[in-house]
Amino acid sequence: MRFLVAIRSSTYSERTLQIGSAVADAFSADLSVVYVGDRPKELLSGGVKLAGDALLNWEINHPGVDVLRWAYRRLQDWNFIDPSIEQFDPTNLVEDADRIRAILPHVHGEKIRLIFREGDPVDQLRKETEYRDYVLTIVGGGSRKHLTRQLALFVDTSILFVKNFDPDWNYKILLCVDDSRATKRAVVFGARVAQNFKAHVDLLTVSKTQRFGKGYRGAVRWARRYLDRQHIPYEQHFKTGDPPTVFAETAGTDHIIIMGKSRMT
Numbered sequence: 001m002r003f004l005v006a007i008r009s010s011t012y013s014e015r016t017l018q019i020g021s022a023v024a025d026a027f028s029a030d031l032s033v034v035y036v037g038d039r040p041k042e043l044l045s046g047g048v049k050l051a052g053d054a055l056l057n058w059e060i061n062h063p064g065v066d067v068l069r070w071a072y073r074r075l076q077d078w079n080f081i082d083p084s085i086e087q088f089d090p091t092n093l094v095e096d097a098d099r100i101r102a103i104l105p106h107v108h109g110e111k112i113r114l115i116f117r118e119g120d121p122v123d124q125l126r127k128e129t130e131y132r133d134y135v136l137t138i139v140g141g142g143s144r145k146h147l148t149r150q151l152a153l154f155v156d157t158s159i160l161f162v163k164n165f166d167p168d169w170n171y172k173i174l175l176c177v178d179d180s181r182a183t184k185r186a187v188v189f190g191a192r193v194a195q196n197f198k199a200h201v202d203l204l205t206v207s208k209t210q211r212f213g214k215g216y217r218g219a220v221r222w223a224r225r226y227l228d229r230q231h232i233p234y235e236q237h238f239k240t241g242d243p244p245t246v247f248a249e250t251a252g253t254d255h256i257i258i259m260g261k262s263r264m265t
Helices: 014-027 041-046 052-061 063-077 121-131 145-154 183-197 214-229 243-251
Strands: 002-007 030-037 094-096 099-105 111-118 136-140 158-162 172-176 201-207 234-240 255-259
Touching: 002 014, 002 121, 014 030, 014 063, 014 136, 014 158, 014 183, 030 063, 030 121, 063 099, 063 111, 111 121, 121 136, 121 145, 158 183, 172 183, 172 243, 183 201, 183 214, 183 255, 201 214, 201 243, 214 234, 234 243, 243 255
Parallel strands: 002 030, 002 136, 030 111, 136 158, 172 201, 172 255, 201 234
Antiparallel strands: 094 099, 099 111, 158 255
């Protein structure tokens, strides 16, 4: 099982990385951490390729190296990467198709990959999920609603949105349920995350009209039965409106959003 965590910077992504590593640990999943950024002007103007001797210059010129180094150290701090392993070395990064990666051992035996890509964030995350068979993408909710909506539309995995995560806060899980094929997997993920964080679950089904069809109602029945079997407390909500808008408004600041790849997004 493979999970993907998307990070932006050390300033904005620490909580996203922290919950991503915790969720991957709970599932004993391989974890890829991907940074997507712009190519520095120095590399653009010089026509330097990503591989080869350019690696030696990234220590100075490429912000992606600094972000991956930061992620490496934080994962060591949380004991996700063995703290006894030598420090991050940018010369160990290798070119792999149109991405750069390093593969590192996880303390429990799974693999962790540090990756960076250059270009449009949504396009590059879509390419990454097509390149490898990820089942869950974990991203920061942030304040960029347009980007969050685009990710939900075009990234073909289940998605866990993390907004302003505080590890000392008691969060609820907002589990979005519809009649898409990915819903059952999202419910299973949501249940495991709720168990790991001892969190209450809000099941949310959103229709653009006042009608909730047979498929929606059947998906909700399945989700409720599954949560009942896992002894997870939950409340069920049916709402109408634009799904991404309703998701964000319902989540507020005290929910982690989990959803499958859905037609309604």
